Amino acid sequence: MLAEVGHFALVLALVLALVGATVPHVGIHKGHTRLMAMADRVAVGMFLMVAIAFAALTHAFVTSDFSVLVVAANSHTAKPMLYKISGVWGNHEGSLMLWVLILSLFAAAVSMAGRKLPLRFRARVLSVQCLLAVGFLLFILLTSNPFLRLDPAPIEGNGLNPLLQDPGLAFHPPMLYLGYVGLSVSFSFAVAALIEGEVSPLWARWVRPWTLMAWIFLTGGLALGSWWAYYELGWGGWWFWDPVENAAFMPWLAAAALLHSAIVVEKRDALKSWTILLAIVAFSFSLLGTFLVRSGVLTSVHAFAVDPARGVFILGFLAFVIGGSMTLYAWRAPKLVPGGLFGMVSRESALILNNILLSCFAAVVLVGTLYPLVMEAFGAGQISVGAPFFEYGATVLMSPLIVALGMGPLLAWKRGRIGRAAQVVLPALIVALVAGLYVVWQSAGGLVMTAFGLGLALWLIASVLLEIAERTQLFKNPERFWSRLKAIPRASWGMSMAHAGLAVILLGITISEAWSREELQLVAPGDRVAVGGYDFLFEGVAPVAGPNFTAVRGFFTVSKGGREVARLMPEDRVYADPVMNTTEASIHPLPGGDLYAVIGEAAGKGRWSVRLYFKPFISGLWAGSLMMMIGGLLSLSDRRRRVGAPMGKRKEA
Amino acid sequence: MAGLKTRKKQRLVIATAAVAAVVGAVILITLGLGGDSLSLFLQPEQVLQKKVEAGKRFRLGGLVATGSFIRDDDGLTYRFTVTDCVADIPVRFKGLLPDLFREGQGVVTEGRLDADGTFIAETVLAKHDENYAPPGTAPKNAEACSHPEGLKAEAGSY
Numbered sequence: 001m002l003a004e005v006g007h008f009a010l011v012l013a014l015v016l017a018l019v020g021a022t023v024p025h026v027g028i029h030k031g032h033t034r035l036m037a038m039a040d041r042v043a044v045g046m047f048l049m050v051a052i053a054f055a056a057l058t059h060a061f062v063t064s065d066f067s068v069l070v071v072a073a074n075s076h077t078a079k080p081m082l083y084k085i086s087g088v089w090g091n092h093e094g095s096l097m098l099w100v101l102i103l104s105l106f107a108a109a110v111s112m113a114g115r116k117l118p119l120r121f122r123a124r125v126l127s128v129q130c131l132l133a134v135g136f137l138l139f140i141l142l143t144s145n146p147f148l149r150l151d152p153a154p155i156e157g158n159g160l161n162p163l164l165q166d167p168g169l170a171f172h173p174p175m176l177y178l179g180y181v182g183l184s185v186s187f188s189f190a191v192a193a194l195i196e197g198e199v200s201p202l203w204a205r206w207v208r209p210w211t212l213m214a215w216i217f218l219t220g221g222l223a224l225g226s227w228w229a230y231y232e233l234g235w236g237g238w239w240f241w242d243p244v245e246n247a248a249f250m251p252w253l254a255a256a257a258l259l260h261s262a263i264v265v266e267k268r269d270a271l272k273s274w275t276i277l278l279a280i281v282a283f284s285f286s287l288l289g290t291f292l293v294r295s296g297v298l299t300s301v302h303a304f305a306v307d308p309a310r311g312v313f314i315l316g317f318l319a320f321v322i323g324g325s326m327t328l329y330a331w332r333a334p335k336l337v338p339g340g341l342f343g344m345v346s347r348e349s350a351l352i353l354n355n356i357l358l359s360c361f362a363a364v365v366l367v368g369t370l371y372p373l374v375m376e377a378f379g380a381g382q383i384s385v386g387a388p389f390f391e392y393g394a395t396v397l398m399s400p401l402i403v404a405l406g407m408g409p410l411l412a413w414k415r416g417r418i419g420r421a422a423q424v425v426l427p428a429l430i431v432a433l434v435a436g437l438y439v440v441w442q443s444a445g446g447l448v449m450t451a452f453g454l455g456l457a458l459w460l461i462a463s464v465l466l467e468i469a470e471r472t473q474l475f476k477n478p479e480r481f482w483s484r485l486k487a488i489p490r491a492s493w494g495m496s497m498a499h500a501g502l503a504v505i506l507l508g509i510t511i512s513e514a515w516s517r518e519e520l521q522l523v524a525p526g527d528r529v530a531v532g533g534y535d536f537l538f539e540g541v542a543p544v545a546g547p548n549f550t551a552v553r554g555f556f557t558v559s560k561g562g563r564e565v566a567r568l569m570p571e572d573r574v575y576a577d578p579v580m581n582t583t584e585a586s587i588h589p590l591p592g593g594d595l596y597a598v599i600g601e602a603a604g605k606g607r608w609s610v611r612l613y614f615k616p617f618i619s620g621l622w623a624g625s626l627m628m629m630i631g632g633l634l635s636l637s638d639r640r641r642r643v644g645a646p647m648g649k650r651k652e653a
Numbered sequence: 654m655a656g657l658k659t660r661k662k663q664r665l666v667i668a669t670a671a672v673a674a675v676v677g678a679v680i681l682i683t684l685g686l687g688g689d690s691l692s693l694f695l696q697p698e699q700v701l702q703k704k705v706e707a708g709k710r711f712r713l714g715g716l717v718a719t720g721s722f723i724r725d726d727d728g729l730t731y732r733f734t735v736t737d738c739v740a741d742i743p744v745r746f747k748g749l750l751p752d753l754f755r756e757g758q759g760v761v762t763e764g765r766l767d768a769d770g771t772f773i774a775e776t777v778l779a780k781h782d783e784n785y786a787p788p789g790t791a792p793k794n795a796e797a798c799s800h801p802e803g804l805k806a807e808a809g810s811y
Contacts, residue, residue: 234749323709341663356671384712389690396681518689524727531742572752581752599713600749603728611749 006056007147013049014137020130020555024123039126047108067153076159078548086170093146102181124192167226176221180286182214187283192334194229199272204265215633225626234583235514246369247289254282257358269339343415350408357486364393404464428462453510460503501627508620555598568597668706746774753779
């Protein structure tokens with residue numbers, strides 16, 4: 001019964017979305033305020049309807065109602081509650097429901113939080129948002145209805161892919177979707193601005209928090225995903241340049257570029273049409289990602305089912321949204337009045353450089369991701385583009401970005417002086433060079449990339465600190481340091497935090513790549529294996545049983561210098577329903593790095609094959625991502641960011 | 654530090670920088686797409702047809718031939734044959750095999766041929782389950798194969 005309620009609510013949501021996508025435009029055209037104001041009510045109503053539908057689906061999963069096809073195909077009574085709930089979005093239909101839920105949530109949020117926006121503009125934004133909802137609701141109702149019944153209902157469900165039964169992964173899709181779909185708001189703002197033919201600094205002040213929020217969630221979603229890959233797949237790797245990862249990484253790059261270019265629009269009223277374009281491109285990347293992942297073009301753990309009708313629908317929708325918005329852009333963008341002038345050396349130029357490099361990198365990732373598809377379409381056989389290509393691109397394009405990142409915040413708006421900025425960051429350069437040379441000298445010539453990466457990371461951290469020192473005049477006027485430090489706006493703290501986070505990630509990548517130690521061995525109980533200065537003692541194995549799996553658990557005691565530092569218990573699990581083995585790595589994070597153990601197979605006479613790692617400072621990846629997110633939140637909480645709050649007359653040092 | 658006096662000049666400089674970056678990216682892409690970055694996906698028959706030279710990196714996909722699986726004395730090196738039911742390629746792999754590795758199941762391995770025509774695999778991916786298969790794990794001429802799906806009791810080999 002509830003499933004039918006959900007289905008009906010979804011149809012109602014579609015009707016509301018259709019109304020929301022058309023009526024406000026008519027209202028604006030006729031100058032009819034009440035029709036324009038319909039957009040608000042429709043947005044909230046649509047959200048309520050989708051929420052009811054989503055709740056109905058969740059109810060079916062929680063109560064294991066196997067008369068619903070999706071539940072029978074993806075759930076199981078013996079599954080822990082957390083995975084019953086996360087199972088809602090652990091399948092094609094449910095994940096689209098989550099997508100629409102978030103899309104309509106954002107529409108409602110724009111309507112509620114955007115009361116200070118001019119009604120006309122708000123109505124435009126909401127109706128674009130509704131139009132996107134129409135597309136996705138149609139997609140669900142026509143090709144992926146989650147409320148289809150199954151008659152007769154089976155007694156037991158098929159269960160969820162055990163790889164997905166993991167706390168890290170339970171929250172990875174919602175996070176990533178909040179990011180993906182959050183970019184739809186920037187998109188709607190951009191399209192609305194194009195229709196209205198006006199982009200003002202106020203517009204940028206509106207778009208930035210939404211983009212920032214989307215970017216924070218994308219960062220979190222990517223970090224969770226790679227964390228999951230790191231401990232669940234048991235290869236010790238955390239990023240594979242898999243097309244599905246790239247599909248989420250491209251919107252992140254575009255959102256990062258958009259964040260920065262929106263600053264220029266906000267502060268200097270320049271780069272308007274470029275920023276609009278970026279907003280469109282960023283959301284197009286989100287849609288492209290959805291297409292790649294959900295259409296079955298790429299087969300991966302993310303592709304739940306291959307159905308050509310779905311692929312064709314998303315492709316059509318993709319063409320409509322991207323083609324439509326780009327046409328609108330080509331038609332309307334030349335009408336935007338260009339803004340302020342600035343010098344070659346200025347904050348604006350630094351931000352443009354950031355944008356060029358980020359966009360180029362996004363383009364490189366795009367080419368690498370689509371190349372195999374294109375080649376296969378032209379009958380050139382199946383090809384995969386491997387990690388070296390992307391790593392090469394990242395090195396060439398991201399290194400100049402990081403170098404510029406150290407200097408950029410020190411340049412003044414309009415016209416900066418590179419000499420002055422250089423003077424400030426000179427110590428950072430020295431730190432970076434010393435670190436780089438030290439690494440090269442230590443390893444007598446090898447490890448050039450390590451030295452380079454370490455140098456870059458330290459350069460960035462040092463220049464972030466020097467920027468704060470310069471801002472507070474720590475060296476020139478130290479007695480007023482504290483009061484100046486307290487006066488730094490949160491947005492600046494956010495910037496420093498996020499930039500430092502990038503440096504910490506780079507540090508994590510460089511150090512863990514260069515100094516990871518790995519041993520693949522056959523061990524019998526009592527054997528010791530030395531890995532990176534740690535002594536792993538294998539104590540044997542024991543069988544264990546979980547709620548819906550049985551496992552063999554290995555026991556290791558790790559010591560350093562005779563002192564026990566950790567116990568590791570990797571497992572090899574066999575899940576029932578569906579029958580599937582998974583490897584559960586056991587990881588113990590230490591300040592210096594992670595101890596990581598995986599157990600393989602029995603080799604007779606009580607011997608087991610095991611893989612042991614010491615991964616120094618790999619936690620830098622997650623710590624750095626967290627710093628980026630905190631930086632974003634700090635910036636988001638800045639009072640100047642809240643529209644309507646009077647602009648502080650704070651003079652920037 | 655001459656400022657940019659006019660909007661035209663400013664646009665010119667930005668455009669030049671953007672073009673330079675794009676050209677850089679294009680060069681990068683053409684350079685990067687050569688060499689080891691690209692790996693071809695081949696089935697055993699194609700490997701023999703194309704006479705792939707030793708040392709060239711590619712991905713080999715097919716079924717693990719039933720009865721071909723051997724574990725060396727060191728307990729860590731495995732030998733098996735990948736077949737597409739037309740041709741066979743012997744494979745050697747040192748490491749931990751994926752959980753779902755079975756005789757008669759699809760695998761994708763990445764590595765290089767050595768001088769004797771043995772494929773030295775660096776990674777081995779196995780077919781996951783009926784809903785999820787890594788690209789190319791099912792051979793194109795699967796009907797020609799009569800290998801049983803070896804998913805029986807081997808899960809409990811410990």
